[in-house]
Amino acid sequence: MSDLQLRPAPVVTGGREHVAAGPVHELLASRRVPLGESTVVRRLLPSLGRRMVGAWCFVDHYGPDDIVDQPGMQVPPHPHIGLQTVSWLHAGEVLHRDSVGSLQLVRPKELGLMTAGRAIAHSEESPREHAPFLHGAQLWVALPDEHRHVEPAFEHHADLPVVTGPGFEATVMLGELDGTVSPGTTYTPIAGADITLREDVEVRLPVEPDFEYAALTMSGIVEVDGERVDPGSMLYLGAGRDVLPLRAADGTGELVLLGGEPFEEKLIMWWNFVGRSGEEIARARADWVNGDRFGEVHGFEGEPVPAPPLPATPLKPRGRTR
Known part of the structure; x- marks a missing residue:
């Protein structure tokens, strides 16, 4: 998925200096962002208060949206x-196409994992x-320098x-949870799991x-370590x-748990690029504008997304939090 904002702000993130070494409760506010022709998402990461969780550097949540009479x-x-x-x-379902020739319909609780690496379009x-x-x-998951x-x-x-355990079922989408490993390719120690909770059962989930x-x-009302989310x-x-207490407060609750070792490297995120310098970001934008490096996505009925203008001010490192 893309960041389709017309004037995306650069974000410098990464580094360990602002990672909470002990347990905290920090509720992240979302902002509504239009995506494509008819979808509005809640952007939760990067946010004003937090830019990464482990290697996870971007989180959008969307729906449930009624698209019976809509293109979706x-x-x-x-x-x-x-x-x-x-x-x-x-x-729902999402049809993925990319410039390495992939064509795949992704359905609920299935993993669609794209590694951009040096360059891809989709x-x-x-x-x-x-x-x-x-x-x-x-x-999004940031790739380490190597x-x-x-x-x-x-x-x-x-x-x-x-x-599975008393009161819960967790699908391991990426990385590892409680000794169970997803088949998805990873490049840093990471965890991503989709968890379903049954009503009024206190779950004590083992974590690293x-x-x-x-x-x-x-969906549902979930209590995470006693905090309503x-x-x-x-x-x-x-x-x-070592353990994360979870509970569905009103019927069944569903949550996505994201985790990982704090990401040491400083990154620059702008538009759909994660790099290490403003010059690298500018080169990637120029390559997209000029039709270089990224290849072509075949089969989509419509024009590619035009690149937004680069910001006029230089990028300034600000760490993982503001």
């Missing part, structure tokens, strides 16, 4: 460098015949491992004390826990 998601071809995208659905759209509702999350120029690739994993975590509620909201939790 329509995101034209656009470029990426230096990251992985994770498409995660609770309802589009995402609801198929013409689609389910009545669209609900999901779009996530792997950020890898060859672009796309993976689709329909059968993901599941961790060296990881920082955040929890995004997808409404649908479309995300709670940053810091690090230093």
Whole structure:
């Protein structure tokens, strides 16, 4: 998925100096951002208060949207460098196309994982015949310096491992949870899991004390470490826990848990690019404008996304938080 803002702000992130070494509760406010022709998302990361959780550097939540008489998601071809995208659905379908020739329909609780590496372009759209509702999350993972120029690739994993216990079921979408490992390719120690909670059962989920975590509620009212987290909201939790208490406060609750070792390297995020300098970002933009490096996405009915203008002011490092 893309950041389609006409004037995206540059964000400098990464580094360990502002990582909460112990447990915290930091509720991250979302902002509504239009995406493509008919989808509005809640952008939770990067936010005014927090820019990364482990290697996770971008979180959008959308829906549930009634798209019975609507085209649904329509995101034209656009470029990426230096990251992985994770498409995660609770309802609906998304058809993925990219410049390495992938064509894949992604359904709920299936992993669509695209590694941009040195450069890739892709589009995402609801198929013409689609389910009545669209609900999901779009996530980016920053690639560490030694792997950020890898060859672009796309993976689709329909059968993901599941961790179960009293009162919960967790699908491991990426990385590792409680010794269970996703088949998706990773480049840093990371965790991503979709968790369903049953009503009034206190769950004590084993987590890694060296990881920082955040929890995004997808549906229902969820209590995370005793804190109420409404649908479309995300709670940053810091690090230093062995166990994370979870509870569905009113019926079944669903959340996405994101975690990982704090990301040491400083990054610059602008538009759909994750790089290390303003010059690198400018080169990537010029390559997209000139039709170099990113390849072509075949089959999408529409024009690629034009590159927005670069900011007039130089990029200034500001760390992981403001």
